Amino acid sequence: MTVTETAPAPVPVRPCFELERQRHRRPRPGGRDRYTISEVAEYAGLSAHTLRWYERIGLMPHVDRSHTGQRRYTERDLDWLDLVGKLRLTGMPVADMVRYAELVRQGASTVAEREQLFLAHREDVRRRIEELRGTLDVLDYKIEIYADARRRASEGA
Amino acid sequence: MTVTETAPAPVPVRPCFELERQRHRRPRPGGRDRYTISEVAEYAGLSAHTLRWYERIGLMPHVDRSHTGQRRYTERDLDWLDLVGKLRLTGMPVADMVRYAELVRQGASTVAEREQLFLAHREDVRRRIEELRGTLDVLDYKIEIYADARRRASEGA
DNA sequence: CGCTTGCCTGGAGTGCACTCCAACTCTCTA
DNA sequence: TAGAGAGTTGGAGTGCACTCCAGGCAAGCG
Numbered sequence: 563m564t565v566t567e568t569a570p571a572p573v574p575v576r577p578c579f580e581l582e583r584q585r586h587r588r589p590r591p592g593g594r595d596r597y598t599i600s601e602v603a604e605y606a607g608l609s610a611h612t613l614r615w616y617e618r619i620g621l622m623p624h625v626d627r628s629h630t631g632q633r634r635y636t637e638r639d640l641d642w643l644d645l646v647g648k649l650r651l652t653g654m655p656v657a658d659m660v661r662y663a664e665l666v667r668q669g670a671s672t673v674a675e676r677e678q679l680f681l682a683h684r685e686d687v688r689r690r691i692e693e694l695r696g697t698l699d700v701l702d703y704k705i706e707i708y709a710d711a712r713r714r715a716s717e718g719a
Numbered sequence: 720m721t722v723t724e725t726a727p728a729p730v731p732v733r734p735c736f737e738l739e740r741q742r743h744r745r746p747r748p749g750g751r752d753r754y755t756i757s758e759v760a761e762y763a764g765l766s767a768h769t770l771r772w773y774e775r776i777g778l779m780p781h782v783d784r785s786h787t788g789q790r791r792y793t794e795r796d797l798d799w800l801d802l803v804g805k806l807r808l809t810g811m812p813v814a815d816m817v818r819y820a821e822l823v824r825q826g827a828s829t830v831a832e833r834e835q836l837f838l839a840h841r842e843d844v845r846r847r848i849e850e851l852r853g854t855l856d857v858l859d860y861k862i863e864i865y866a867d868a869r870r871r872a873s874e875g876a
Numbered sequence: 877c878g879c880t881t882g883c884c885t886g887g888a889g890t891g892c893a894c895t896c897c898a899a900c901t902c903t904c905t906a
Numbered sequence: 907t908a909g910a911g912a913g914t915t916g917g918a919g920t921g922c923a924c925t926c927c928a929g930g931c932a933a934g935c936g
Binding site: 645648649651652670673674676677680681683684687688690691693694695696697698700701702704705708709711712715 | 802805806808809827830831833834837838840841844845847848850851852853854855857858859861862865866868869872
């Protein structure tokens, strides 16, 4: 039995944090409760493509339609997208968010499971913060080394 | 001109943090300075596949070979992999790490640029930590809501 | 009436970071 | 000397999260 070709852990590739995202948040256009897809895209910092895709994969509650079949989003939808945005920011995989959306659809009986999900995720986020802090130390160390080297070079020593 | 289909920001998809990774770190097998690929894989928590791939894309300094052409890694290579692991943990894109590796190969003249690279990256990491902290608040809030709901339910009120 | 603009759909394409495969060689132990 | 188990290669495949495209419909305006 060889150990070589087994990756020690299943190395998940996950999306990270869109640093720019938050800056693009606009105030909600006055409470008409019938927002078009482009208004929502602007508000949530997502493309219209992505909003439709979220719906396809079950990450949105059912979105209202106008009499001609165009999407009309409500305040509740915007709230939902705010939450999804936060979870996304933490690097939660889309599949997990879809799972959560399913639980919400299933109603009050899934409250305990939803709480568990968030508890587990919170631990994850905390660990990740610690991890990042650890790498900051390495970065500090490296930067100091380079700063020293630069100083020594400019002194012409 | 439509604004709808333009994603407000280029939404980079980046790998995140392998939480399990660090736990798999083994002490370096006694300083023989001629480690095989499977030893290094074990040590670094990467698969042998990935080590070869790192080399192909220029993320490794040139790795020594045995007389039959098998890779033999040195302590320096392990140090390099430690650094790469840390950078990876911060979500630095592989392309950026390759860029850094190139600068190192080019020698002392690139010290200033390397320092810049790390400075910029450190800012990035700091911002990301803040971001995560922000999402922790949302998680706390959600968890409290669910805990309340559960308490109320169990009281049968 | 035609034009522009915004929206619709299913499905194909993209970029990243691996991950694996086939076909082979080399080394070591029984 | 045979076979297991380690290593080698280039290139193809995978999974995720989008991202885009073609082709079409509906409303508003000059």
